[in-house]
Amino acid sequence: MRIDKFLSNLKFGSRKEVRELIKKGYVTINGQVTSDFGLDISPALDQVIVGEETVYYKPFITLMMNKPKGVVSANTDPIEETVIDLIGIPYARFDFNIAGRLDKDTEGLLILTTDGAMLHQIISPNNEIYKTYLVELRDPLSRTEELQKGVTIKDGKNMDFLTKPCFIHPINETKTTIKILEGKFHQVKRMFEAIDNEVISLKRISIGELQLDETLKPGEVKELSQIDIGNIFH
Numbered sequence: 001m002r003i004d005k006f007l008s009n010l011k012f013g014s015r016k017e018v019r020e021l022i023k024k025g026y027v028t029i030n031g032q033v034t035s036d037f038g039l040d041i042s043p044a045l046d047q048v049i050v051g052e053e054t055v056y057y058k059p060f061i062t063l064m065m066n067k068p069k070g071v072v073s074a075n076t077d078p079i080e081e082t083v084i085d086l087i088g089i090p091y092a093r094f095d096f097n098i099a100g101r102l103d104k105d106t107e108g109l110l111i112l113t114t115d116g117a118m119l120h121q122i123i124s125p126n127n128e129i130y131k132t133y134l135v136e137l138r139d140p141l142s143r144t145e146e147l148q149k150g151v152t153i154k155d156g157k158n159m160d161f162l163t164k165p166c167f168i169h170p171i172n173e174t175k176t177t178i179k180i181l182e183g184k185f186h187q188v189k190r191m192f193e194a195i196d197n198e199v200i201s202l203k204r205i206s207i208g209e210l211q212l213d214e215t216l217k218p219g220e221v222k223e224l225s226q227i228d229i230g231n232i233f234h
């Protein structure tokens with residue numbers, strides 16, 4: 001790939017701006033300053049430095065974020081802070097898709113990927129991946145059997161939706177985990193509303209067998225290995 005295209009793709013500037021950077025001698029390839037903005041490089045093999053920054057590149061990147069409360073799961077928002085705004089360099093140079101959004105007031109495990117095929121695999125209902133949430137309730141937990149068998153809620157289009165069987169593992173009177181297959185809009189909140197309770201706080205703790213890394217501070221990300229990714233689909 002041409003170096004000017006490569007750096008422009010990684011948001012170092014427009015093609016024109018990147019060419020200026022190169023002409024001015026800010027770019028080093030494998031230890032050599034270059035002024036040739038048409039130079040062909042192998043992004044995965046060549047070491048590229050722009051100013052002080054060693055350019056990080058992989059064809060596909062998948063991240064885990066410990067999403068904090070108070071930020072929206074969107075790529076852009078005219079008013080609110082988004083999960084994408086929280087991502088720092090080097091990952092901020094890539095375009096991520098959010099694989100299963102969380103509400104603004106929900107925290108925990110969020111997966112972000114540059115890999116379109118993987119995004120599809122994670123969110124496709126055909127793949128039946130369980131998502132586990134830690135839930136705090138207004139009232140003591142009851143009617144768990146009803147919930148486990150399936151309740152009718154409104155989906156994102158305000159249509160009736162019967163939830164698939166799920167698993168409830170109570171922790172104490174008002175705290176439980178719930179493991180569900182689908183990801184309808186406000187699903188967990190609406191499921192507990194259907195049994196006349198209310199979710200006070202919600203945290204996603206796993207997707208498939210991939211668990212939230214509790215050492216990540218709210219807003220922090222870490223790159224997932226192939227083993228981690230495999231755990232999503234187990």
Ligand code: URA
Pocket residue numbers: 101102103104106185186187188189190202
């Ligand atoms: N269910 C909800 O109600 N909210 C979320 O953010 C995720 C699941």
